[in-house]
Amino acid sequence: MQVGFIGLGLMGAPMARHLLHAGHHLHLWARRPATLVPFADTGAVIHQSPAEMAATVDVVFTMVADGPDVEQVLLGPRGIVEGAHPGLVVVDMSTIAPAIARDLNTRLAAHDIAFLDAPVSGGERGAREATLTIMVGGAADIFERIRPLFSLMGKSVSLIGPAGAGQVAKACNQILTGVGVMALAEALNFARTSGVDPANVRQALLGGFAYSRILENHGQRMLDRDFTPGFKAWMHQKDLRIVLEEAQRMGLMLPSTATTAQALNALVGSGHGEDDSIALIRLLERMGEAWV
């Protein structure tokens, strides 16, 4: 298949590579040409604009930072829409607001372009190892057509519902992981301050009802004081901003999400935005009392 990919960052580059290695013809365009360099000798076709790419591919994947970036690539000058042919499929794998995903779906439909929102979880490691969780919103027939490509990038691929539903599932994921990290930071810091080895607490709790992958993985990294991302604090902050904007729009209260967002504000504001969000535990430690 002729496959376009836009957004060759930490996540996008390994995802595009999985498509290439499976034998698809890869088409690339990048706002930052430096991200194209690792693809120089791969046979991938480099385009001068999204519009030019759109004319020659069956499907375009986008994996960029936020909603306005997606809009720019799809609907901006020399964007996908300008070069698109009827039947083109656009799959946005970025994490953006559900409302923007629904709006893009409507605007692309007016140009006979099919759209899926398909955000992912699993981080850089999941992208490298093709073990991402991919949460998809859109029409079932389009989903089935693209599913073989998703399967090259992720191991858990689900159609959640109509346009925007993938982003809603991703929002739920970010609530659970954000608040989950916050609660774990509180628990392990509580144990340590109580004079109890937090490693023993983690080990005991793994066997019971408090088991979570966050306790298992992030718990170990908190014990190791390993704050390298993983998933950067500023990105989690951005994702919870999207969730809280949606909550305000819908008239919902999300108390523990809001509390965690405040703590991420303080973490990023302290100059630790590039650390993993598990660095939240440092905010909770009594001043002058670091494990390391």
Add this chain to the structure above:
Amino acid sequence: MQVGFIGLGLMGAPMARHLLHAGHHLHLWARRPATLVPFADTGAVIHQSPAEMAATVDVVFTMVADGPDVEQVLLGPRGIVEGAHPGLVVVDMSTIAPAIARDLNTRLAAHDIAFLDAPVSGGERGAREATLTIMVGGAADIFERIRPLFSLMGKSVSLIGPAGAGQVAKACNQILTGVGVMALAEALNFARTSGVDPANVRQALLGGFAYSRILENHGQRMLDRDFTPGFKAWMHQKDLRIVLEEAQRMGLMLPSTATTAQALNALVGSGHGEDDSIALIRLLERMGEAWV
């Protein structure tokens, strides 16, 4: 072994029965004699006071509601201490403040009584099926002596550290489960209000990094609107009160725990204290919009 058991409630009764079925000689005393009735034809010895029981047993288990109840049974009039012989082991499996557990350990040591704090997680079902997680604080040699009895009641039995450490681990467990339920309630209510089937979101997230036993089990029960306990909201409220009192004593902030405790206050205050704590989701729903 001659084994005493005090506190034959929802949890304690099946736990005592496991000891009996393993061939131990069971000795009982109860503040509420009605709780003794189901043990009438079991061969268990009924005592007139904790002191009388203490004279004839090797070990006493207590499983009562809160710290003052444990103190009363152990150190009150006709309490365990009054009848105790040197070498008696007292094992408190209630959930109480770590500071009280440490204090009990010290006061019992003055009477040559060994003490373990050994709170559990897993709820009534875990008690019935002998699959409790048992988190123990105290001396290693006493723990090893009692371990075979613990193994009759639970499947994950850990010595966490010195006196009080079991209660600290339990506090951490209650932070993770309480905040975990709150975050899940926020996420599933967010999905539903967004017009997305929360069952699809749960299913998709089970395969990824947001996996937890809370998502799997409590998530399904939230979808089923099954608010029967499980674990009652007023008991979770009590446990988080203990955690937050300890936090104040130690000078720690626990933002997401405090937020969850506030929500439990509102749930219990709305007359739903006997519901499972997963009923937190009802607090978040927009007024007049119930799933059922």
